[in-house]
Every structure is written in structure tokens, then in C-alpha cells.
Amino acid sequence: MPMTIHINGSELPLPDDPRVSLLDLLRDRLQLSGAKKGCNQGACGACTVLVDGQRILSCLALAVQYEGRSVISIEGLADGELHPLQQAFIEHDGLQCGYCTPGQICSAIGMEAELRRGVPSYVTEDLAGAAIAPTHEELRERMSGNLCRCGAYNGIVAAIVDHRGKEAQ
């Protein structure tokens, strides 16, 4: 029985070579080139994907570590039409060159789940408090693992704020 991994809803065999990173599996073997290889050392966030709903860096993951888990990359978010957060990134100019965008969007979706769960951040004043106010400072801190060399940060935060507001309605 070959080991398998679920990627964007499909069950796929894992590579025989345990050295293959999750990012290389996506990009080089499955032609899912949305997740980007920016630094390949965990410093830029461009390779961010969701595993069982949690955001991780696929460049620092060996694919075999994720046997049996469910991976969602940027290609798995749109369902016929753009995911609402993708649409919000367009509306708020949350990108210029677009290279970091797949990672930013996957990261933001994971981040929103963390906020709902009450995961604190370094700038959360009351660590023990039940509700965390999603201030601009909180969102910036929580997204700090995703670099954008075009400097579209204000648009990225605006897109997330907009998306969160629409989700809450």
C-alpha cells in the first residue's frame, strides 16, 4: 500500500524519496505552481499552504511527514469563482507583482481561523482574555511571516479586514 497525501481534495501517492519537500511535491511533481519557492529556508512565507486548516511553510516540510493529511494550496481555494479573500485582494490592491500572493492568501485564511480560536500574538495585550480585538497592529503582527517586497502591506491588511467584515455578516 503506497503512502498517500490529500492535496486539494485528491488522494495522491507520496514520493518514494523522503527528501522531497512538500513544496517540491506541489510544484515539480504535481504542477501546482501557486505556492512559490521564494527563499526555500523559512524566511519569506511565499510557500505557505494549509494542512488540516493550519498554515504551514511547505518548504520546511518533508512531504512524507504529512502522510494522510489534507493539504490545501492556493489552487484548492477557488471553487468555480474566486475565493472571497482572493477577490478582496484584487479590490484592495493587496498585490503588485503577485509573487507572494498565494502564500499571503493561504496564510490569511489560517490566520483568521487562529483569531477565531483565540490564539494570542506577541502584541495581544490581555493574553488570558477570551476575545482578541483584531486591530491593524494584530493583523500586521500575525501576517509578519509573509514578506511582500512590493510593499503591498496596507492593501493586504485592508483586504483581510474587508473579508473578515463580510464573513461576520
Next chain:
Amino acid sequence: MNPFTYARAATVADALRMGAQPGAKYLGGGTNLVDLLRETLERPAALVDVTQLSNAIEERPDGSLLIGAAATNTALAEHQAVRSRFPLLSRAIVAGASAQIRNMATVGGNMLQRTRCSYFYDEDGARCNKRSPGQGCDAIDGFNRMHAVLGASEACVATHPSDMCVALAALDAVIHLQGANGARTLPFNDLHRLPEDRPELDTVLEAGELITAIEVPALAFSARSNYRKVRDRSSYAFALVSVAAAIDIEDGIVRDVRVALGGVAHKPWRAWRLEAALRGRQAGEALFHAAADVELADARPLRDNAFKIGLARNTVAAVLSSLSANPGAQP
């Protein structure tokens, strides 16, 4: 990466059996080890994935916590008991790395991460006694702004990069280990070594020994605690200096205190002398500065990092002053 085999351990016994193979290495979240494999700074023959072992976070009747080594950094930081009773630990964890990395990284792996000294990483261009024992150290006369000011040696001036470990040092955590000779416990403050003339050894762990859990003993005043990290940018950077502290003040007098420093030494630096200089004295900024001076009396700056001594002094005073004025843990 050099070739290696990969296997998941289902039980501790499984892990120990596989971990006893020559060249075997335990794998947690991989956030440091995978990078080191790619740089070929680590060349294990076998990786033993220990993330399926206990990740339980248990709050015990005596108020202590028992944390399975496979718990993720995020799981520990968000645990209600950690947030309410050990805020310095929760804030130290979320001060480290990025959310993506904290979701992957395990508590056991965090403790065993290697230094981020750029000379250690530069195998082709620099000498490093930690990477290649006996080769020499290019950091001592190099760009050493990030390097150690306390407890360094002629052989190595690297710092330990973890934030979480600084809080664990302040909290007198205890490590639970399993190895070929059975189980043992080890005070967390004895886990990491100073470099001396063997900088290639980060810890006192024996070959094949596995961290199974971390115990955080109850501390009556741990809710009045915090962690502050000073770095070159406000997020997602390693510490220049960090301070984990908890303090118990009654009628203006320091009854008891715990302080540890990060970014200044080869290991998380428990500030024993600083604590002794504070107990029984009138709390206040003058005392906090004076006590920090006692701890830093032996600090030895390199060419680029003398600023760390003053920065550590001021950060200690700022954190303790803030905790004295306000029992809550503001960032």
C-alpha cells in the same frame, strides 16, 4: 540533501529502538532540521519522526504543567492555563518565528534547534568550531553584532536562538528523558551547555536519548510575568536581547523573582545573581538597574555587540518596572 531513511515512531519504545541506529536523528516539526539537511550541515542516515508521540498538555492537581514533547509551539502558547498562569511562556512562544513555523514546530524540537550564527551556516566560506570542531571561529573577529556577551569561549561566541527556552529557563522547567538506560529527568537549566572547548555539543543529551515531556512546576507568582524581545525589526526576527521575568512584590519589597535572558549566550541565560540581588529589596528602577549590573559584570563584548550589555540592562529594568507597576503582562 544527503540520502536518509524516514520512519515514524508509534511509541517511545519504537523511537528509542530506531533512534539507536547509527546516524539516526529524531525529527519534530522539521522547521530547523529540514533547513540544516538542505544545507548538508546535518547528514543523518535515518530520520525518526517523533511527532506521533505524546503532545498532551496536562494541568496537574499541584498546579504544574506536563507537556508532551510533540505538542506544537502554537498549542502550548494558546493553552488557557499557559495564557492565564504562565503568560511569560505564552508570550515568549509567540515572540518566536512566524505563525506558520509555530504551527509546525514541536516543543521538543524547539529546545534542540541549532544556532543561527551565519558563520555556522557558511560551510564554504567560514571557519566554525561548532560545525567543524577544531577549525577555528570566524565570528570572534567577524561581524558579531548578534553574538554572545555572556559565557562565551575562545572557541565559540554563538547564541541560542529560542525564545520559548528563555521562559522555560526562568520557570525552572524539568525535562523528561528516555534513553537506552531508562528514564531520567534533568533540570532544564542543565540541558544546554556553555561552549567551553566543545562548542559542537549544544546539550548534555546522550546519543539516542529522547525528550518525551517538559514539566513546568507551579510558581505562586507566575501570573505576574512577561517576556520582552528586542530585535532589529518588530516581528519575525531573532532576538538581540530578550528578557523573561516573573516577580512577587509585597509592600514594595521584592519577595521573590525569576529572570532569564535570551540572545546573550550559548544557552538560555538564567540570571541567578540578578535574582539574588533583588530579593528582599525595595522594588524600583534603581534597584533593577543595579541588579542587572551585577548579572552583567562578567559580560565581555565583541567588536560589534557591546550595545547588548546596555540593552540587556535597560530591558531587564523595563520589564521588571512594568511588572511592578502593573501585574498584567503587557507586550
